[in-house]
Amino acid sequence: MEMLAIAEKEHDESRQGEAFSPFTNDPNQYQRKFYIESYGCAMNFADSEVVASILNSEGFGATRNVEEADLVLLNTCSIREKAEQTVRKRLTEFKTLKRSRPGMLIGMLGCMAERLKSKLLEEEKLVDMVVGPDAYRSLPSLISQADTGQKAVNVLLSREETYADISPVRMDDNGVCAFVSIMRGCNNMCSFCVVPFTRGRERSRDAYSVVAEAEALFAQGYREVTLLGQNVDSYYWVDEKQDTIVTFANLLEKVAQISPLLRVRFSTSHPKDITDEVLHTIARYENICNYIHLPVQSGSTRILQLMNRTYTREWYIAKVNRIREILPDCSISTDIIAGFCTETEEDHQDTYTLMEYCKYDLAYMYFYSERPGTLAERRYTDDVPEEVKKRRLQEIIALHRIHSLESMQRDVNKTFKVLIEGNSKKSDQHWYGRTDHNKVVIFPKEQYKVGKGGYVTVYIDSCTAGTLFGTVQSVL
Incomplete structure (x- = not known):
């Protein structure tokens, strides 16, 4: 696998990061709530959206607040040692939180599952269940098993599983x-x-x-x-x-x-x-x-x-x-x-x-x-x-x-087609988008009647090593 992570950039407005928390519009419609964090590559973020779909169908609604979650999941990465250290730290924090929420379940998903299942389940007792990347369909039965106090594990790999029939739940994204x-x-x-x-x-x-x-x-x-x-x-x-x-x-x-x-x-x-x-x-x-x-x-x-x-x-x-x-x-x-x-x-x-x-x-x-x-x-x-x-x-x-x-x-003094992805993180008076070359562009909203998901042409007048800055020339 090629490693996908945060680039060395001065200004990164993209949604990539080490962790994110999904949510639904109305989590109260569900019987139980889950919280999930994803680490590592884009594949892990995509997998978390598959997991959310499976959990939704089983009566779980996502929450941003880990303290109210009945189920806490970490979708893990093994590409670099730092990612594993971060996951261990988070699992230790969740174990502490669990003392005040005895019914809460903690699960580890993804690439660390096979290698560390015994250590995290039995030796360190940091998790209640371990689920490999090809075993997400078994989550409902594993949750039921963990609810009874048993340790639940499925890290079997598959030669057929692609989750093609599962419609992912898009979470914590920009809608674009x-x-x-x-x-x-x-x-x-x-x-x-x-x-x-x-x-x-x-x-x-x-x-x-x-x-x-x-x-x-x-x-x-x-x-x-x-x-x-x-x-x-x-x-x-x-x-x-x-x-x-x-x-x-x-x-x-x-x-x-x-x-x-x-x-x-x-x-x-x-x-x-x-x-x-x-x-x-x-x-x-x-x-x-x-x-x-x-x-x-x-x-x-x-x-x-x-x-x-x-x-x-x-x-x-x-x-x-x-x-x-x-x-x-x-x-x-x-x-x-x-x-x-x-x-x-x-x-x-x-x-x-x-x-x-x-x-x-x-x-x-x-x-x-x-x-x-x-x-x-x-x-x-x-x-x-x-x-x-x-x-x-x-x-x-x-x-x-x-x-x-x-x-x-x-690219300075040139004009580019930009897809608006949302507000700049530094100012809600500016839009953030990217060119088709994957370069970040920040530009003022001004009077143009265009929003997220809209295309504009932007004249680039300045830059840093990581970001282009410009002004809208036209709305497409």
Whole structure:
């Protein structure tokens, strides 16, 4: 899985974050209340919306107030050690709260479930139930089991489960942008990654259900969907009705054809799998955003081989060149890991020079955090000192900030189509939106009669390394 998290940006107005709390318009209509927090990637946030739908059908209504919840759930992430530390801290806080609410149940969902189930259930007694990513349908029976005082566990992985028939409950969002999961699991065995072990093998959701969900969202007023998968480019579904194979390029086109007013994004692409067919599909449709997340992880071919990324530095650069050939105006972002096992200063410089070549518009940067159960943990020694990892990471971040500022500065004195997503976090007199290059734009509301979900053209007059600022030129 490619890591999706908060970018190194000066000003981030997006809905991504470590945790969120869903709610319903009238939680009092339900017999019991639940509270959920999600950590990590966008897939976890999408999964929480599936969980909310299942719980709603069982008489649970969501609440923002954890102190009134009968059921508290943490949807967990195992990508980085910090996320696990945060989850443990929250579980300890919830255990303290439970002393004043004896009937309250605490559950852990998601990627930490399999690895830590025994420790959290039996040794530390922090949770009442543990539910893996493929076992959310069993939540009602697990809750009933936990209600009797038994420890409830289901972390079985599935080769078929896609939750395609469950309509997610959209929670704590802006009513404009939504995630649509198109596949689950991952077949890539990147040595640093736990996802193949926590989310299982790759399986694609049927195309009809994906398009139907996107159509329903558009009818409800949403104006942007992001198609989600650990590796969307390997989407592969057999349409037995038509006796055809639906590739990711085919699916992308089907969603784009719903309406020219519906923006379409996708995440994440594995460099080895993104095809010219996908690039040409983006070029054909104005409403498919000119933005591709293309994780490189390292600029060193030697390190890429240790990571089992299945491409070389030169191959990756050729792919970037191909994107820019077919989509000259495309914005490219990436993931980078500093300090992977055995990484030398020369390897680090290879990453540095690759960044100089690609000049990413956006980057998600981390230092290596060994995860239990991964191939890297079994095969390699985590031998780069933490202070060296952090120093290399800071050098990478500093270089990216230069590139990010340059990218933003190139947009000054230009006009862009912007989808309004809501109020700026810093001022309710300003709108927040994004260009199709995924760049944040802040601009005053002024007298224009347009609101969330509306499109405007914005003239950019200034910027920081993370945000564009401008004024409305016209309402579309």
